[in-house]
Amino acid sequence: MTSDPLEPVLEAVRAAGLGTLSLDLSGVRDKAALMDRCARALELPEWFGRNWDALADCLTGLGRAPGERGRLLVVSGWQEYAEAAPQEWIVAQEVFTDAVAYARERGTGLEIVLALGTRP
Known part of the structure; x- marks a missing residue:
């Protein structure tokens, strides 16, 4: 038994043929x-410029492993950032939304979800 409440969901996602990525913003x-x-969690390339445009480029270019139908990125621990920097958090959400829309248009299968609550 795992202490991570998201693990059963992630296992189901993987069983459906999607890869999973985690971004813990605690x-x-x-x-x-x-x-x-x-940069660390998503293993972004060295050219990642640590700005919004570069993040958008990297998210839309996240590769998937052979046999995967797509990727699910789970963002957890984001509440502290949202409270500390609300305007920046709005921009981050826009970048996430645009990356998902881009992936859907091209059939590359990126989905991003914001986990509520905390992870152990």
Whole structure:
């Protein structure tokens, strides 16, 4: 039994042929920290410029492993950032939304969800 309440959902997603990525924003309070966390968690390329346009480019270019129908990115721990930097959080959500829309238009299968609550 896992202590992560999202694990059963992630297992079901993987069973459906989607890869999963996690972005835990716990402790993130500003844009610089958000960009650093994205770079590490999503293993973004060295050219990632740590700005909104570069994040959008990287999200729309997230590859998927052979045999995967797409990817699900689960963003958790985002509430602290949303409270500390509400305008930046609005922009981040727009970047996420645009990346998903771009992926849907091209059939590349990226979905991004914001997890409510906290993860262990």
